Amino acid sequence: KAGVTQTPRYLIKTRGQQVTLSCSPISGHRSVSWYQQTPGQGLQFLFEYFSETQRNKGNFPGRFSGRQFSNSRSEMNVSTLELGDSALYLCASTPSGALTDTQYFGPGTRLTVL
Amino acid sequence: AQSVTQLDSHVSVSEGTPVLLRCNYSSSYSPSLFWYVQHPNKGLQLLLKYTSAATLVKGINGFEAEFKKSETSFHLTKPSAHMSDAAEYFCVVRMDSSYKLIFGSGTRLLVRP
Numbered sequence: 001k002a003g004v005t006q007t008p009r010y011l012i013k014t015r016g017q018q019v020t021l022s023c024s025p026i027s028g029h030r031s032v033s034w035y036q037q038t039p040g041q042g043l044q045f046l047f048e049y050f051s052e053t054q055r056n057k058g059n060f061p062g063r064f065s066g067r068q069f070s071n072s073r074s075e076m077n078v079s080t081l082e083l084g085d086s087a088l089y090l091c092a093s094t095p096s097g098a099l100t101d102t103q104y105f106g107p108g109t110r111l112t113v114l
Numbered sequence: 115a116q117s118v119t120q121l122d123s124h125v126s127v128s129e130g131t132p133v134l135l136r137c138n139y140s141s142s143y144s145p146s147l148f149w150y151v152q153h154p155n156k157g158l159q160l161l162l163k164y165t166s167a168a169t170l171v172k173g174i175n176g177f178e179a180e181f182k183k184s185e186t187s188f189h190l191t192k193p194s195a196h197m198s199d200a201a202e203y204f205c206v207v208r209m210d211s212s213y214k215l216i217f218g219s220g221t222r223l224l225v226r227p
Contacts, residue, residue, distance in 0.1 A: 004157075033214065033215075035215075035217075042217055042218075042219050042220060043204065043215075043217035043220075044217075045214040045215065045216075048214060056214050058214065090157060090158065092158075092215075100146060100165040102148075102160050102163060103160075103215060104160070105150075105157040105158040105159070106157050107156060107157040108157055
C-alpha cells in the first residue's frame, strides 16, 4: 500500500498570503489529522477529520482551517500568513481513528513564510 | 489532563552500547503510549505502541519499551546502538477521549562511531 502523501513538499510564501496544503491518506483510511512542527513549540495538534467532519481541534487561531473530502483526502488552509507559521506541517491517517489505532505520518510539507 | 515529558533533550552513545531514552507521562486514565522516530527531513515513523496489553512492548529495529504504571514511565531501550539509530525520538500519549496525540519535546540521539 502506498503511504500517506503530502503535496507540495516545500512551499515559500510571503506574509499576508494564504496557502493550501494537501494530504492523501493511506487507501482505506478515513481519519486524517494535521500537526504543526516548529523548533520552538515542537509538534502540536491542529485538527482531525473523520468522514468529512472535524472531530477535534487544537489551540490554533481561526486562520488555520481544514476540510476533508468524500475520498478522505484532506486539505488545510492558512490565511493571512505570519512569519511564525513557518513550520513543517505533518498529516497522519488512521483506519477509523479509534483510540488504539496507529497514526501513519506523511513526509510533511515544509512551509517557509518570508 | 494528559502530558508527556522527555527527560533528556540529547543523548549520546557509542555504537554497540545500550540506548535509554526516558519518558514520563501524566494521564488521568489508562493511556495509549507511543514512541515515534524522525530522521532528518523525514516524516514520523512508529517504533512501538502500548495499548494496555503486555507492559513490555517490542518494536521495530530492536527497540522496546516498558510501561510502568507505578512510575508513570515508558522508557525506550535498545541493547546495542547502530549508527542508523541517530535521529530524534518522540514519546507520545493519546488523549483518553479524543483522537489527538500529545507529543513530548523530543530526544535527539547521537551515535558515536
